Amino acid sequence: KNHHRGRSSGINAEYGGDKAKAILQRTMGDTFLATFNNVGKKPASFTDAINVAEEVLSHEADTVDIVYNKFINVVSYDSTTKPIPGVASIEANDAIYNYDEVDSEVLKCYQEFTLANIVYHSIREQECSEQSARMNAMENATRNAGEMIDKLTLAYNRTRQAVITRELIEIISGANALE
Numbered sequence: 001k002n003h004h005r006g007r008s009s010g011i012n013a014e015y016g017g018d019k020a021k022a023i024l025q026r027t028m029g030d031t032f033l034a035t036f037n038n039v040g041k042k043p044a045s046f047t048d049a050i051n052v053a054e055e056v057l058s059h060e061a062d063t064v065d066i067v068y069n070k071f072i073n074v075v076s077y078d079s080t081t082k083p084i085p086g087v088a089s090i091e092a093n094d095a096i097y098n099y100d101e102v103d104s105e106v107l108k109c110y111q112e113f114t115l116a117n118i119v120y121h122s123i124r125e126q127e128c129s130e131q132s133a134r135m136n137a138m139e140n141a142t143r144n145a146g147e148m149i150d151k152l153t154l155a156y157n158r159t160r161q162a163v164i165t166r167e168l169i170e171i172i173s174g175a176n177a178l179e
Helices: 016-031 046-058 085-091 104-178
Strands: 001-007 010-016 030-038 063-073 076-084
Touching: 001 076, 016 104, 030 046, 046 104, 085 104
Parallel strands: 010 030
Antiparallel strands: 001 010, 001 063, 063 076
């Protein structure tokens, strides 16, 4: 979700989401190029990824890296940085020339499509990480609520037993006093 862009003169950044923006506003506020506030509020679509890719490519940069939370398993995720290949590195790869004649427009389209795929993948990984964190939080809350219910039930039963015992003592004491 967080899209970092580097230039030789410094780092410029594009961020996805209000939380990332709020956290990094204080330390990196002057580096913001764009933010994507609606990405991630509902399940991601490839259209969202294409919109992010077009925005990222509209700012010319030497390097582009995407940083996101990669889902590992239900209890953990890892922050991952994925570099985005530039036109020069795509052009230098001989495999691109195996199928068709390649001009600058094809390279640009290929770069945009590759970036959109990587953005879509990173958004989906982030969604998995977020969902697993929510599941863990709910599981912990359920367990804590169960423990609290057990403690309260035990306290209630002890109090009720003490009241019953006191009433029995009063009844027996009253009966003994009458004799």
